[in-house]
Amino acid sequence: MRYRDTTGVSLPSNDGFLLKLELLSDPKLLSVVRGALERLTEVFGFSPPDRRSVTRAVDEALTNIMRHCYNGQTDQPIELYCRRVPPRSSELGDGLEILLCDQGPAVDPAKLRGRRLDEIKPGGLGLHFIRQSMDIVEYQRVGSANQFRLVRYLRPSTQSRTP
Amino acid sequence: MQISARHSDSTTIFDVSGDIDLANSPEIRKALLREVREKRTPRVVMNLSNVRYIDSSGVASLVEGLKASRDLNLRFILFGLSPSAREVLQLSRLLKIFEVYDNEDQALSS
Numbered sequence: 001m002r003y004r005d006t007t008g009v010s011l012p013s014n015d016g017f018l019l020k021l022e023l024l025s026d027p028k029l030l031s032v033v034r035g036a037l038e039r040l041t042e043v044f045g046f047s048p049p050d051r052r053s054v055t056r057a058v059d060e061a062l063t064n065i066m067r068h069c070y071n072g073q074t075d076q077p078i079e080l081y082c083r084r085v086p087p088r089s090s091e092l093g094d095g096l097e098i099l100l101c102d103q104g105p106a107v108d109p110a111k112l113r114g115r116r117l118d119e120i121k122p123g124g125l126g127l128h129f130i131r132q133s134m135d136i137v138e139y140q141r142v143g144s145a146n147q148f149r150l151v152r153y154l155r156p157s158t159q160s161r162t163p
Numbered sequence: 164m165q166i167s168a169r170h171s172d173s174t175t176i177f178d179v180s181g182d183i184d185l186a187n188s189p190e191i192r193k194a195l196l197r198e199v200r201e202k203r204t205p206r207v208v209m210n211l212s213n214v215r216y217i218d219s220s221g222v223a224s225l226v227e228g229l230k231a232s233r234d235l236n237l238r239f240i241l242f243g244l245s246p247s248a249r250e251v252l253q254l255s256r257l258l259k260i261f262e263v264y265d266n267e268d269q270a271l272s273s
Contacts, residue, residue, distance in 0.1 A: 027186035034182070034216065052247050059218055063185045125219035125255050132254050 018044075018096075019082040025066045025102070026074040033080065034059050040082060044096050045154055053133035054096065054152050060126040061100050061148050068111075069104030069146055078102050085151060088135075093154030095135070100148040106141050166194055173205040174271070180213035183221030191221065195228035205237055208270050212243030217251050229261060238262065242270040 019040055023029045037058050041051040062078065070076040081099040088095070112127065131137055136151035164181035175198050183191060198204050207228065211217075217225075225241070232239035242264040244252070252258040264270040 027184065030184050030186060030218075031182055049246075049250070052250060056218070056247070056251070059184065063218060063220065066185060125222055129219055129251070129254055 017081050017083045019080075021080040023078050023080070024074060025070045025076040025078055027063070027066055030059055030062060033062060037082075041096065044084075045093075046096075046152070047155070050152065050155070054098075054150075057130045057133035057150055057152075058098055058100070060129045061150065064126055065100065065102045065104065065146070065148075069102045069107065076103065087153060091156065092135075093156070095151045095153040098150045100150070101142075101145050103145055107139060107146055109139065112139060164190070166191065168194070168198075174208060175202075175204045175206075176208045176210055176267070178210045178213070182216040183214055183224075184216065184218040185220045188218070188220040188224045192224035192227055195224065196231055199228060199231040199235065199237060199239070203235060203237065206240065207232060207237065208240045208242065208267075210243055210267060211241060211245070211248055212266075214243075214248060215245050217248045219251075219255075222251055222255055222257065225261070226257065240264065240270050240273065242266055 019036065021033060021036065023033065034055050037055040038051060041054050046054060058080070062080075065078055066072065066074075079099075079101040081101075083097050085095040085097045087093055130150065134150045134152050136149065138149040140147050140149070164179065164183055164187040166177055166179045169176045169178065177194060177198075179191070181187075195207065195209075198207050209225070209228075229239045240262045243266060244263060249258065252261065252263075262273070264273060
């Protein structure tokens with residue numbers, strides 16, 4: 001995961017977003033976001049396994065925000081933005097970029113490494129799932145906000161459709 | 164998410180339906196650990212046929228159930244994994260760690 005400290009950089013405007021959600025940090029809302037992402041990734045043209053991967057990554061990132069950035073408080077704000085981004089190489093199609101923003105304390109980049117999988121123990125799997133699912137995973141501190149950026153590109157075998 | 168239990172001589176089957184995520188995985192964990200640590204049921208079986216989605220906190224609850232069972236030499240079995248649940252266990256390299264069957268008949272005859 002790449003980390004950048006860009007204190008003072010403003011969040012993106014609403015222009016060009018396919019979807020914007022504002023939600024509270026209540027775990028009961030995770031299923032609502034999953035439902036929206038499942039439909040968006042389908043419309044975007046991802047294959048069924050890729051739809052599940054992207055939805056899982058966003059769900060795990062939101063779970064991390066709720067647990068670690070907000071320490072289980074259920075009334076804190078989270079914003080989610082989705083937009084189409086151009087391919088980064090000729091082998092890939094357009095990408096779906098997802099930005100997750102929260103107002104929790106800055107995240108220690110050292111804690112964003114996840115754990116090794118050669119040990120059978122509960123916990124620590126969320127970051128692993130996110131990295132496995134997404135082509136780009138970045139974190140940056142933007143003013144008083146944490147911003148997680150996830151991007152998954154369409155593969156040639158999947159058909160892209162413009163929503 | 165809903166969870167209910169069926170009991171026979173030496174087996175408890177948990178029938179779970181809905182998604183398992185941060186909102187309800189503590190409930191799964193509590194039910195599993197009670198069955199294993201307090202009741203010491205020889206064989207605990209999780210029916211996941213109607214579970215469409217499991218997140219990392221749900222996987223962690225299953226791992227806790229498995230570890231508690233192993234500590235007490237009890238059996239912990241899963242069956243009816245959806246594609247999403249199977250993918251999650253594969254991603255976490257746990258699919259081979261669990262005792263997994265396709266359906267209830269296979270799970271109970273094992």
